[in-house]
Amino acid sequence: MNFVKYISCLVLVLFCACQKGTRLQNMPEDKVAKELLQGVWLNDSSEMAVFQVVGDTIRYAGPNAPSVLFKIIRDSIYLLGDDTLSYKIVRQGENTFWINTATDILMKLHRSDEEDQLAFIPQNEPVSVNLIQEYVEKDSVIVYNNIRYRGYVFINPSRYKVVRTIYDENGIGLENTYYDNIIHICVYNGTEELYARDISKNLFIDYVDAQELALSILSDMDFVDVNADGYHYRAVLTIPESAAYHYFNLIISPRGVLKIQA
Secondary structure, eight states, X not given: OHHHHHHHHHHHHHHHHXXXXXXXXXXXXXXXXXXXXXXXXXXXXXXXXXXXXXXXXXXXXXXXXXXXXXXXXXXXXXXXXXXXXXXXXXXXXXXXXXXXXTTSOEEEEEEOSSOOOGGGSOOOOOSSTTOOOSOEEEEEEEEEXXXXXXXXXXXXXXXXXXXXXXXXXXXXXXXXXXXXXXXXEEEEETTEEEEXXXXXXXXXXXXXXXXXXXXXXXXXXXXXXEETTEEEEEEEEXXXXXXXXXXXXXXXXXXXXXXXXX
């Protein structure tokens, strides 16, 4: 009965989300307001660049800051990422743009006279510690009892999205999209395959809070040791754009039984 209720609620949420997205697509944009917003906008208080508007896209300031499509409909601006964020426009003119943010702050912006582009040049900096977003192969050799064991790790980015919405000090949501990994591990003694398995972050569902797990990526894996207990791997679960991470020791017994140590 509870399962039926859960499915019904899930369908209702998805239906409402689809309805909202459909309504936005069908509602006419204020193209004059969008044209007024083109250019670089600075915070009135700090004189720091906040975002640049080019066509249908808002580009936020800062290294590796995201870009997002937007629409202006009636008295609100809508940011169209994986989640749709909306902010009420309080005042807009040729050189003025005021909005109410998610934290109920009145954010006052003015147009940059100098068109400062430097704040919007991407910097090639790592997104997060231990965060791998590309195909990687690792090959390690460990000798135990005079036997050479070779451990392989294949990190495969998947199509499973992890969306992180970060709110800046002004209450503006910055949305970044990452892709979770499926990691294949295997151990060989010579040419004999002793163990092989695909690992996903759902393996750790009993060790990590559900909300935290949903925001996490299985970001790295290493073959680290062989001893009497078996073959040892170390997995890393990371929340992008944060310092939050978990290490897990995966111990595979000589009989092929997997044990997790948090």
